[in-house]
Amino acid sequence: MPNTDFLSNPVFVALDTPDLKKAEKLATILRPHVGGIKLGLEFFMAHGHYGVEKIADQGLPIFLDLKFHDIPNTVASAIEALFQAIKSPPAILTVHTEGGEAMMRAAKKAADKGSKVVGVTILTSLDQSDLGVIGMTGTPESQVEKLARLARRSGLDGIVCSGEEVEQVHEEWRDGFFVVPGIRPADSVVGDQKRVCTPADALDRGASILVIGRPITRADEPAEVASAIARQLRRK
Numbered sequence: 001m002p003n004t005d006f007l008s009n010p011v012f013v014a015l016d017t018p019d020l021k022k023a024e025k026l027a028t029i030l031r032p033h034v035g036g037i038k039l040g041l042e043f044f045m046a047h048g049h050y051g052v053e054k055i056a057d058q059g060l061p062i063f064l065d066l067k068f069h070d071i072p073n074t075v076a077s078a079i080e081a082l083f084q085a086i087k088s089p090p091a092i093l094t095v096h097t098e099g100g101e102a103m104m105r106a107a108k109k110a111a112d113k114g115s116k117v118v119g120v121t122i123l124t125s126l127d128q129s130d131l132g133v134i135g136m137t138g139t140p141e142s143q144v145e146k147l148a149r150l151a152r153r154s155g156l157d158g159i160v161c162s163g164e165e166v167e168q169v170h171e172e173w174r175d176g177f178f179v180v181p182g183i184r185p186a187d188s189v190v191g192d193q194k195r196v197c198t199p200a201d202a203l204d205r206g207a208s209i210l211v212i213g214r215p216i217t218r219a220d221e222p223a224e225v226a227s228a229i230a231r232q233l234r235r236k
Ligand SMILES: O=c1ccn([C@@H]2O[C@H](COP(=O)(O)O)[C@@H](O)[C@H]2O)c(=O)[nH]1
Pocket: 014, 016, 040, 065, 120, 122, 123, 124, 125, 160, 161, 181, 182, 183, 193, 211, 212, 213, 214, 215
């Protein structure tokens, strides 16, 4: 069974690097200060399930953020292949909600061996004007609400959304699991994120876990930043 012991510290640090040694070093120094580790496409492309297992050996729950988006058969087969290859299933997996209901159902069924499956709604790097350019009408909030309903109806465990929408969605889906990236402690560099929120605000609004990458991993002292965030969240 996957390690889901992340409720004591809701911070999942995103180790977004293709460098296995660097990821292992960061995992080692951050392990006492975070609740889990998020690995994404650039790490998986470079090291596959072998790399995921190396990081999982450090004992923290793994959120494998591969954002599956394809037809139902392909997504289900990809998840089954992952589960056959990997020693133990990741605690959390992602699919794109825009893949539709049948795809989400197939993903959840394939992942039934123990991973939570959450649906990515509107990426936190997009704002209202970006949605207009790709032909989406409505605000990010209204799109996220609509996609959250679809994810829930499709049997997913929860969604990925920004701190700007999580309160509203949590009101409607009380037992949903809400993953919130786009987290920026006050004064940190926003970079390519557009819908951002501080760690404390995201938690107050109903986030289940917070995904934090560069504000921690690119700090001069990553462990100090992670530990300060954990202390701040514990005081709440
Ligand atoms: O909407 C989304 C979905 C996923 N992410 C991922 O979260 C981290 C954020 O990293 P930062 O360095 O803290 O910006 C990254 O791995 C993304 O792939 C997201 O940002 N937004």
